[in-house]
Amino acid sequence: MAPLTTLDLMPEDVMRRVLMELDYRDIMTLRKTSHLLRNFIDNNRIRTHTTSTTIQLTFNRNSIQMMLRNGGNQKPVFITYSHHENGCELSYRNSKKILEMSDYLKVFETDFQLALSHLNHQNCKNSKLEFLVSQSIFSLNEKILEVLRRTVPIKVQDLTLQVLAEFQVSDFLNLIDPIYLTSLTVISSNCPKVSISNQIENLKSLRKLQIGNSITNIPLARLTHLEDVIIKYRLVTFADVLFLKETLTAPSSPCKRFILQFKYKERYLNKKLVERFGISEDSWIFKIQNSSMSLRMRVGLSFIEFNLIVDS
Amino acid sequence: MSVEPEVPIVQVEEVRENPVLYKIISSDNHVFTISEHAVKLSKTLWDLITNLGLTAENALDNPIPVENVNGKNMETIVQFCERHKYDEEEPEYTNYIREFVLPEWDRQLLSIDNEELFQLILATNYLDIQKLMDYCCRVIGDMAKDKTPEELRIIYGIPTDAEDDALERSASDSPGPSG
Numbered sequence: 001m002a003p004l005t006t007l008d009l010m011p012e013d014v015m016r017r018v019l020m021e022l023d024y025r026d027i028m029t030l031r032k033t034s035h036l037l038r039n040f041i042d043n044n045r046i047r048t049h050t051t052s053t054t055i056q057l058t059f060n061r062n063s064i065q066m067m068l069r070n071g072g073n074q075k076p077v078f079i080t081y082s083h084h085e086n087g088c089e090l091s092y093r094n095s096k097k098i099l100e101m102s103d104y105l106k107v108f109e110t111d112f113q114l115a116l117s118h119l120n121h122q123n124c125k126n127s128k129l130e131f132l133v134s135q136s137i138f139s140l141n142e143k144i145l146e147v148l149r150r151t152v153p154i155k156v157q158d159l160t161l162q163v164l165a166e167f168q169v170s171d172f173l174n175l176i177d178p179i180y181l182t183s184l185t186v187i188s189s190n191c192p193k194v195s196i197s198n199q200i201e202n203l204k205s206l207r208k209l210q211i212g213n214s215i216t217n218i219p220l221a222r223l224t225h226l227e228d229v230i231i232k233y234r235l236v237t238f239a240d241v242l243f244l245k246e247t248l249t250a251p252s253s254p255c256k257r258f259i260l261q262f263k264y265k266e267r268y269l270n271k272k273l274v275e276r277f278g279i280s281e282d283s284w285i286f287k288i289q290n291s292s293m294s295l296r297m298r299v300g301l302s303f304i305e306f307n308l309i310v311d312s
Numbered sequence: 313m314s315v316e317p318e319v320p321i322v323q324v325e326e327v328r329e330n331p332v333l334y335k336i337i338s339s340d341n342h343v344f345t346i347s348e349h350a351v352k353l354s355k356t357l358w359d360l361i362t363n364l365g366l367t368a369e370n371a372l373d374n375p376i377p378v379e380n381v382n383g384k385n386m387e388t389i390v391q392f393c394e395r396h397k398y399d400e401e402e403p404e405y406t407n408y409i410r411e412f413v414l415p416e417w418d419r420q421l422l423s424i425d426n427e428e429l430f431q432l433i434l435a436t437n438y439l440d441i442q443k444l445m446d447y448c449c450r451v452i453g454d455m456a457k458d459k460t461p462e463e464l465r466i467i468y469g470i471p472t473d474a475e476d477d478a479l480e481r482s483a484s485d486s487p488g489p490s491g
């Protein structure tokens with residue numbers, strides 16, 4: 001009798017097309033049916049929802065949510081891995097499933113590694129990773145860190161960290177391959193200060209830095225080689241403004257935008273600016289020598305913004 | 313009294329119908345007739361017809377043998393191609409996924425058991441019929457929604473690794489063609 005025709009005996013091209021019809025969770029399930037299919041799925045990097053360009057992980061107490069999205073327009077896929085008394089509870093779309101005797105971290109690790117392997121495809125182009133630590137926990141469980149450390153070095157272009165404590169920034173940054181990282185965003189919900197001067201030094205490819213909510217004390221001189229910076233200082237002085245203006249109007253300056261937010265500004269800062277650069281309501285334009293660009297400096301109530309603009 | 317016009321009433325379908333017909337013989341010697349528009353949906357068959365130089369005059373005298381497809385699958389394929397012969401051209405893949413809705417008629421046509429469906433896919437793959445391939449893959453893919461690995465093994469007939477190893481062992485233990 002001729003052997004039965006089954007999915008795993010289909011030509012590779014056919015298998016690929018069938019898999020393109022499935023979404024992330026179904027592919028992950030199919031991957032568990034046999035070694036042959038697992039190898040096929042992993043080796044072929046099936047281009048569906050699994051080939052996400054954005055992975056977002058939210059760490060909660062006893063659960064991790066993974067969000068996968070391919071490009072900006074596609075609908076994201078959310079999967080939650082939770083600890084359950086009988087094993088791992090998996091929530092996906094509107095359904096819940098208990099994987100008996102399974103550790104939720106182990107199940108998460110397998111899925112995360114696969115998602116990462118797809119993210120790393122195509123030289124990490126437009127790859128985005130977001131680590132969000134939920135407010136409901138104080139710090140990341142050491143076991144979660146161990147799982148994450150097994151995935152190093154993570155190759156990603158754009159990293160967003162939402163942390164509760166400053167040391168978590170280092171914890172996450174240590175997982176990342178600095179060669180690929182061009183954009184870093186740090187949002188801290190309740191840590192007043194983020195000083196990542198030393199780490200910035202190591203991020204040689206970084207071009208964009210954004211630190212939200214917290215005050216930082218990274219010396220300005222360490223940041224003016226970046227293209228786009230948004231940070232917050234406790235106090236901004238006239239000297240800081242002068243330094244940024246001088247550096248950013250240098251013809252070789254790579255910086256296109258520098259936004260310095262502040263809690264307080266030096267007394268009489270506006271007055272000094274008017275004395276130095278002439279009367280203006282809130283913005284000054286400085287011509288950059290030997291180029292068709294100018295630097296616009298705008299001073300608001302709690303920020304100073306430098307923007308490179310094309311001469312009209 | 314009104315006089316009926318002598319001009320024959322021609323159905324729209326007939327006007328569009330191309331009179332050129334081709335004959336196909338399946339692996340089990342069933343003979344099928346298929347119209348030119350329909351046969352064009354199969355890249356393999358149309359290439360063959362073009363290479364053989366078949367024309368409206370000699371097409372029916374030169375049946376095309378298709379040894380890789382049996383009569384049962386060929387019947388479904390001919391039905392499908394005749395149904396879709398005037399469809400607009402397929403949109404290109406966007407982001408490697410082709411967006412389409414599977415029509416009810418086709419879902420009914422493809423409501424066959426999995427073994428037959430896989431056989432039909434192999435035939436479709438060989439005859440290179442893009443739309444039918446999309447539809448078959450959608451039907452196969454829909455079966456996998458929200459299933460457990462065990463359920464998928466049964467649905468798709470995937471052997472467990474242990475069964476697979478056993479099959480391989482028995483295959484390697486059995487005497488070869490000369491043994």
